[in-house]
Amino acid sequence: MKILKIPCSCGALRKKAGIEKAPDAICKELENFYLKENGLLPILDIDEVKIENSNIEAANKSIQKKIKELNIPAIVIGGDHSITYSCFKSFANNFNNPGLVVFDAHADCENDFRPPTHEDYLRVLVQEGILKSENIILIGIRNLHINELEFVKKNKIKYYSMKELTENGRQDNAEAIMSVARKFDALYISVDIDVVDPAFAPGTGYVEPGGMSSRELIFLLHKLRLLRNFRMMDIVEVNPDKDISNLTVKLAAKLVVEMS
Numbered sequence: 001m002k003i004l005k006i007p008c009s010c011g012a013l014r015k016k017a018g019i020e021k022a023p024d025a026i027c028k029e030l031e032n033f034y035l036k037e038n039g040l041l042p043i044l045d046i047d048e049v050k051i052e053n054s055n056i057e058a059a060n061k062s063i064q065k066k067i068k069e070l071n072i073p074a075i076v077i078g079g080d081h082s083i084t085y086s087c088f089k090s091f092a093n094n095f096n097n098p099g100l101v102v103f104d105a106h107a108d109c110e111n112d113f114r115p116p117t118h119e120d121y122l123r124v125l126v127q128e129g130i131l132k133s134e135n136i137i138l139i140g141i142r143n144l145h146i147n148e149l150e151f152v153k154k155n156k157i158k159y160y161s162m163k164e165l166t167e168n169g170r171q172d173n174a175e176a177i178m179s180v181a182r183k184f185d186a187l188y189i190s191v192d193i194d195v196v197d198p199a200f201a202p203g204t205g206y207v208e209p210g211g212m213s214s215r216e217l218i219f220l221l222h223k224l225r226l227l228r229n230f231r232m233m234d235i236v237e238v239n240p241d242k243d244i245s246n247l248t249v250k251l252a253a254k255l256v257v258e259m260s
């Protein structure tokens with residue numbers, strides 16, 4: 001599996017310091033995993049995008065150029081969540097009906113900044129016509145701004161809040177999510193690590209209590225990995241400077257291994 005490091009923090013507004021260290025920190029942890037849980041050996045081919053973190057436009061350009069040339073399937077290690085804008089934009093060029101499954105405590109549709117930040121990359125993807133709103137599934141939502149709730153409802157974006165996920169059985173959740181995701185001609189998965197409860201993943205900018213366990217996330221990712229249309233994933237918003245005992249970095253590394 002191709003692994004692409006994107007040490008970008010320029011879309012993170014006031015919470016940026018430290019996010020750019022995540023790709024190296026996560027890749028260092030990869031060495032500590034032997035076999036995947038399915039018994040297969042992870043084969044990882046690591047590459048990097050050089051990022052100038054003082055210039056978001058230049059960073060977006062570099063990311064889009066690299067993704068265009070990238071052999072997929074691939075896993076991207078960010079970086080703040082704004083990189084999903086550039087990654088998905090380049091990715092979407094190659095397909096007729098690409099879809100995005102997002103694991104995140106937030107909907108990232110709050111504002112409408114151009115270039116988009118990590119608070120509104122999803123809204124901009126929809127508003128620029130790059131991603132159809134019916135081809136989005138948000139999972140793990142638990143802190144929506146009123147603007148976001150309105151946007152999500154108006155655009156009929158499917159979302160599974162933490163509350164709903166908890167009330168329904170995990171198998172039912174997985175089947176409902178997969179029945180939509182398998183219809184895309186190419187599946188892109190974006191994992192904001194804050195979807196996981198801060199007890200498991202404290203190393204991130206916006207900690208949100210009441211999230212999923214690492215195992216609940218891995219359960220759903222294992223299911224999605226089985227879909228034939230899986231093409232790309234990113235892991236974003238890990239901040240090694242805010243981490244405790246490297247827990248969040250290690251979890252991100254495990255996700256890379258399991259999805260490879």
Ligand SMILES: [Mn+2]
Binds near residue numbers: 104192195
């Ligand atoms: Mn988030």
